[in-house]
Amino acid sequence: MRRTKATPALLAALLLVTALSGCSVSIVDPTRPTPVASTPPERSAPDQPETSPDTTGEEPSSEPTSESELSADGQAERSRLIAAATTTMPCPSAPLTEDGAVIRIEGACPELVVEIDAGVVIADDVGTLSLSGSGTVIYVQNVGAVTVTGSASSIFWEGDTPTVQDRGSANTLRRG
Structure with a gap:
């Protein structure tokens, strides 16, 4: 069998093509609808300015509208996750331990212990919330105290701001 040697120029070209081709990875939630890409409006002539249907210049707000509400985006996400x-x-x-689960806790809960990785918990009223999992999202209406020891998790609440102890890293803990 005849064997050919690759030349340095061929190897360099192959390396260049590989480096310039680029790759991307996307994590998709199968329960979430696929977003529709928007395209900019077409111009009728190159010298005419683009017009926008929103002439007020105000962006829609996704911030909470009062001290005791989730943002519009947060409320929509909470409703979607409950479903x-x-x-x-x-x-x-006992502690919640089912990794990757979406769990709905109904009613008042004096103490809620979450030891879930990559899961979601939606709760109503919680006295003390403890989270030791990583990559977990929690939506709670009212909570008195929050302690987090995991990392890369998010906790969102509606009511008054609880006492918060974040002993983990890269966590998002806020109203909204």
């Missing part, structure tokens, strides 16, 4: 819940239950007596 996608894999488990609905009253306040558990």
